[in-house]
Amino acid sequence: MKKLVYSIGLVLLVTIWWSAAAPREEIGCCISESVVFDPVTVERTQAVDRSKEFAAAIATLEINLPAYDDAVFLDDGESALVTAHDGQIWMVDLAAHTAEPFADVPLMAWGIQIHQAPGNPPQVYFCAAGSYAARSPGEVPGLYRLDLNTRSAEPLALRVPDTQINHQRPVVYADEDPNAPELQADDRSTPSRKIMVCDNLEVSADGRRIYFSEPFNYENASTRDAVHEAIALARNGRLWRHDLDTGSTRLIAEGFHFINGVLYDPHPGKLREESVLVSQTSLFRVMRFYVNGPKAGTSEIVIDGLPGMPDGMDRDAAGRIWLAMFADRGPLLTWAHEHAWIKPLLMRLPTAWLLSQARRTGVVVLSPDGSRPLYSAFYKGPELASIASAVPAPSGIFLANIALSDADPEQKKPIQRLGWPSEWQYSQ
DSSP states (O other), X not given: OHHHHHHHHHHHHHHHHHHHTOOOHHHHTTOOOOOOOOTHHHHXXXXXXXXXXXXXXXXXXXXXEEOEEEEEEEGGGTEEEEEETTSEEEEEETTTTEEEEEEEOSSOEEEEEEEOOXXXXXXXXXXXXXXXXXXXXXXXXEEEEEOTTTOOEEEEEOEEEOOXXXXXXXXXXXXXXXXXXXXXXXXOSSOEEEOOOOOOEEEOTTSSEEEEEXXXXXXXXXXXXXXXXXXXXXXXXXEEEEETTTOOEEEEEEEESOEEEEEEOOOTTOSXXXXXEEEEGGGTEEEEEEOSSTTTTXXXXXXXXXXXXXXXXXXXXXXXXXXXXXXEOOHHHHHHHHOGGGHHHHTTSOHHHHHTTOOOEEEEEEOTTSOSEEEEEEXXXXXXXXXXXXXXXXXXEEEEEEOTTOSOTTOEEEEEEEOOOTTOOTTO
16 A cells, blocks of 8 residues: 555656656647757768867967857957847957956847948947846837937837747748738837747848748747757747848748858849748758848758857958857757657756756857868867857957856956967967
8 A cells, every 4th residue: 555655646746747847838749850960960070070189279369358159340350249148248358458347238238249330420229139038127129229328228020920930831022022020110010929938049131131040939038948949949049130220120031940150142243132041059050041042932041060159250361150059969868859759858857967967168160151161179178068158369269258147147257368279360
């Protein structure tokens, strides 16, 4: 009789744990099928691997500031604005080796970009992420513009059309597609919702359009939810575009796994960009969305099966793409993606344990079209936890170094800068 009671009690405890530890419905409902990665990309990155010299090429700049997610450079690379994890944008003076808070912005700024038209002052745009931290009352996630003179933030897009993702049928909208969901400025009739997570952004070459990513759109997201997204491969990702001339916000793509970093493709001789690149962090992939030209309204895989989780993307002056590898694709996550049946159990394990499985971080440099690895390096050690972006500048590549498991994300740390590979220069 006691054994029966113990057995029933154990079953009840397991049932309660299974329910209490479940991922949120928006993720648990949509776990992707098993994925087997082609080894070709790993082989190609190994052929250009520079991991042995990577640590020696990193310079530690004794300029202390909180962990940061992204950076843009001013004054020909002499200073930088960085989106720090204390909820402020900091100004870093590389010549004087100083850093100080520059602007207290809504929530926590993540991606940041700058555009300067000839004869005009620079325009700085950033994403107020709205996730992984408690939200202050009145502070809203979305796309913002930072005034460098007043140090104030102006909201540009806080709402988007309310669309329903078809998880079985991802979609890309051409610029000429009249069916693309679009929210006009001051539109009160189109069904809309708040932006939940503004992750990364890119400004068009003419400075009039801003693409921004929303990897998922549920409220009060946490680190635990981001980990679950990475495991589940739920198709919750969207890419939006805000038009500065009309004030409208338009859906570019939806139904893709964890859309994160954003870059437009060069388009010499054309008035508008034909395509946009995005990183799919948890699928170890870079994709291209076509918005104009003969392929408008379609997507294609640019490079697949990367050796790590691609986060931010930046181009150097030669057009090469610097792809931050937030964490390498370890055997546990690779095996889980190949055996999707285990994912409901993995997503119920402690988040701290799952985060501890990340082993290395690094960068991969791609050819300008994104198809060919030119450089690859991974690192494990005390100087770098996870590289969220690798931002090229004349003096080197600045590595945004964060850790989702940090007990105190506001703790100040030195800046890590990677020297240019010997065969490259910033202007090449």
